[in-house]
Amino acid sequence: MTATVAASPVAAALADTAMAPLEAQGRLLNPVLKAATKKPGRVGFRGELALRFAPKLADEARPPELTCDQVIAIAEKGNSKLPFFAGYLLSFEHLKDVAEVLGEQLSAGGKYFLFCNNIDLLKKYQVAYNGAMFYVLPIDESTVYNELLELLYLEKSELKRLDTAGKTDAVADAALKFDVTFDNITYEEGLKLMGPVRNPNENRPV
Template identity: 65%
Template sequence: MTTTLEQTAFARLQSEGRLLNSVLKGATHKPGRAGFRGDLALKFPAKMADEARPPEISSDQVIAVAHEGQPYIAFFAGFLLSFEYIQLLAEVLAETLSPQGKYFLFVDNIDISKKYVVDFGGATFYVLPIDESTVYNELLSLLYIEKNELKKLDTAGKTDAVADKALAFTGIFERISFEEGVKAMGPVRNIYENRPV
């Protein structure tokens, strides 16, 4: 029997319509594991009649896995435009966060030379700058995974490989409070500027 999102800690997020633009949404190749790759909606705009509008704030390029029978998401990585959105992310993930989970956030408005550990919402987040790249590429670099090793794998297989390495990650970064991070963060970039309308 393959594991569905509904059998894991993803169930509520799925029912709330937060798992968007997915390239993977379901069982991986590991028994009892479901994976998600896509965007996680953090804040929805006010609803106008029946129209579905894109989220106001989201965590993009998410790669995450959860296991059947575990109430929490085991591994989560995603992009955030602002350090401040960690609070929103923690509120949305809520009971699916755990001290046992491994959570990596690549944040656009922190110093490119800094890497932090931030405890928030009962979980520990590794907070890293994003260096003009993708969350996937940043993870491969952080976890010392060779791209060639993953070439022959499908999306689920790649997700398993990254998750397995991430779950064993024990890096030591500077530990700061959420408040300290908010004070130190840079301005939030407008991702839509310089784009043709």
Template identity: 60%
Template sequence: MTTIDKTAFGVLEAEERLLNGVFKGATAVPGRFGFRGDIAIEFQPKMADEKRPPEKCCEQVMAAANEGEPHFIFLAGFLLSFGYLKLLAEVLGEALSPAGKYILFCDNIDLSKKYVIDYAGATFYILPIDEATVYNETLELLYLEKNELKKMDTGGKLDAVVNAGVKFVGDRKFIKSTYDELVATMGPVRNPYENRPV
């Protein structure tokens, strides 16, 4: 059976970065390990033994890695700010690969544009998020029918997304850009807690 320590998730698990997992385990595809949840990319300073929520996260992550391979074959997630990509890439490190497919939905980029950038030895597809979830946005991007996936369990849904995701190739609507160019054009970082009842 595929175990987490034999995959690219092993380091993240050891560093306690895999949070709020709705799925974390071997999928139905032999040798594949999958995860749905959040990845902590910056921790708050620890106060004594108190466990504090992370300062920054890549949220609503859907990711997969194969046993015995050092990189993620697929990863999709949400960043509150595109600028957090630098932190995410540092955390993932050698688990990123030119062969992997990495899709990030960001809150503070132009809502009318989609980008593709090469960064940290990998290609990232960068898209705006329009009040929807990463799951819904990814299904739309990969032309997957939500109704067809409804009957599947969480692992099965993740496999369906990953199977389509690894074949994804961005079309002409994706603008070739760079990390620095996008950082220069991104908007302010929204406070996700404003307007929430206390």
């Protein structure tokens, strides 16, 4: 009789969701949340999404070369597509990496928000890529979470009493209803419009 290896609690929670392949590839990093939320059949993730891995040297684990940071996302049992994903990119050009990594987990009806550090602070765009539509928004000194609260008209004070899973549910539920339209541009047009990539360590105290 062959012994069966029990799945880890995280793997069990993400099983049969759009996050399972990402977890298997080792892309869901530094999680603040990677577990079931308060909604039945829903799992949430808050952390970093590895976009490009560094070459492996022997058994040495090296940090990824490129990540999408401050990710907030949900997935549902029995659904191979991500309904909602949001994250921070230092440069708009990495939208391509996000779209390619998420790949088959994207859907035409999903709500996907990318806050980019090198687009005009007064502009908001919609960019179709890989069969999905991305909302591309500016970000300066704030966080993805705070920017989403403002975009989705959620009161921070009302969410304070909730834990991380509850806050993720509240943001996701509001995001799934979001239907505002922005200027449609192509990825290639976005590359021409984006500004220089800022040094993320600039102006930080030593």
